Amino acid sequence: MKRGLTRRSALAVAGGAALSMPAFRRLHAAETLYVNSWGGPWERAAARHLFEPFTRETGAEIRPVSPVSFAKLAAQVRSGAYEFDVTTLGLAELVRAHQARLLEPLGPVAERLSWPGATLMNAVASHAFATVLAWNAQKYGDEPRNWQDFWNLSRFPGTRCMQRYAARVLPLALLGDGVARDKLYPLDIERSFRALDRVKPAIRVWWTQGQQSAQLLRDGEIDMIAIWHGRVLELIDDNKPVKMTWQDAEIDSAYWAVARGTPRKDLAMRFVELSVQPERLAGFCKEAGYGPLNPNAFRYITPAEATRMPTAPQFESQVFTQDMDNFGGDVAQVTARFERWVGA
Structure with a gap:
C-alpha cells in the first residue's frame, strides 16, 4: 500500500485543474449529472462531501439514482437510454463490466491520477470496506x-x-x-x-x-x-x-466508473476525478464508514479515525x-x- 503523489506532481495536477476550471464551469453550469447511488448513509455522505462540492465548483447539478445496479448499467449501455452516467463497482462487478465493455475509457484522467493503484480496468479507486x-x-x-x-x-x-x-x-x-x-x-x-x-x-x-x-x-x-x-x-x-x-x-474496493457512451462523458469524468481528491474522499469515508484508497486522504484523517478504516496503514500487515x-x-x-x- 505504498502509494502517493510527489509534491511536484500534486502541484501540477492542482494547478492544471485550477487553470481549466473557468472554461469547465461555463460549459457545464446548466447540466445535470446522474450518479448511481447506494442510498441511505452512503448517499448522505456522498451528497455532503462529493456532490455538493462538485456543484459549487462546476455549477452542474447532481441527481442520485438508486440502487446501484450492474444490470441497469449493462442495459443502458446496450440501449443508449441512460438512467445514470456514473456508478460505483466492486471488484467482481468491475471485472464483469470490463469484460463486457460497459465502461468509458478514462483517457487523460488516468494520467493525472498518479498514485499507485489509482486506476484499474477503466475505473478509479475510491474507497473500501x-x-x-x-x-x-x-x-x-x-x-x-x-x-x-x-x-x-x-x-x-x-x-x-x-x-x-x-x-x-x-x-x-x-x-x-x-x-x-x-x-x-x-x-x-x-x-x-x-x-x-x-x-x-x-x-x-x-x-x-x-x-x-x-x-x-x-x-x-x-x-x-x-x-x-x-x-x-x-x-x-x-x-x-x-x-x-x-x-x-x-478488503473489497469500490471504483468509480463512467458508463460507456453516455452523452455527459466529460462532466462524468470530471466528477470521478474530483471525487477521489484527498480531502473530499477523507470526509466521505469518515462519515460513511469506509477506508480511502487514495493514501493521501489520510492527511485529513486523525489516528483515532483511522482505527475504524480497513485501509489504514497500521492494518496493512493483517x-x-x-x-x-x-x-x-x-x-x-x-x-x-x-x-x-x-x-x-
Whole structure:
C-alpha cells in the first residue's frame, strides 16, 4: 500500500485543474449529472462531501439514482437510454463490466491520477470496506482470533453466518482451511468448496443485506459471522456485546466508473476525478464508514479515525485485498456453482 503523489506532481495536477476550471464551469453550469447511488448513509455522505462540492465548483447539478445496479448499467449501455452516467463497482462487478465493455475509457484522467493503484480496468479507486470476523462476546469472550477459529466447530461450537456472495466467501474458506494470505490467489476453487462443506452444517443464515447481518448479530440469533466492518462498528458504538478482529480482514474496493457512451462523458469524468481528491474522499469515508484508497486522504484523517478504516496503514500487515484479476476461475461460473451449493 505504498502509494502517493510527489509534491511536484500534486502541484501540477492542482494547478492544471485550477487553470481549466473557468472554461469547465461555463460549459457545464446548466447540466445535470446522474450518479448511481447506494442510498441511505452512503448517499448522505456522498451528497455532503462529493456532490455538493462538485456543484459549487462546476455549477452542474447532481441527481442520485438508486440502487446501484450492474444490470441497469449493462442495459443502458446496450440501449443508449441512460438512467445514470456514473456508478460505483466492486471488484467482481468491475471485472464483469470490463469484460463486457460497459465502461468509458478514462483517457487523460488516468494520467493525472498518479498514485499507485489509482486506476484499474477503466475505473478509479475510491474507497473500501472489509469483511471481518465478528462474534457474540457473551459466548466467546475475547476469542476467536481468525478464520481458522470460525471453521473450528469443536473448539467454538455455535451457529455461523456468512454472506451469500461467492467472490467474498471462497477466499475466507481457504483461510479457514489454513492457507496463508499471500498464497490465496489464484484461488483453489475445489479446496474452497471442500472447506465450505465442513462448515455448512453450522451456517444458520446466508445473509444478503448489510442491515440483516447486523440484526442477526445484535439479536443473538447467530454466534459468529463474516460481516462488513462498518456494521460491527455500529453495534459496538451502541454498546452491544459484540467484538471483531481486523486479522485476515478481506478488503473489497469500490471504483468509480463512467458508463460507456453516455452523452455527459466529460462532466462524468470530471466528477470521478474530483471525487477521489484527498480531502473530499477523507470526509466521505469518515462519515460513511469506509477506508480511502487514495493514501493521501489520510492527511485529513486523525489516528483515532483511522482505527475504524480497513485501509489504514497500521492494518496493512493483517488484511488482504481481493484479487479478481487473478481469481482462479470464471467468476460467473463459480458464482453459479456457489448458488447451487447453497441451495443443495
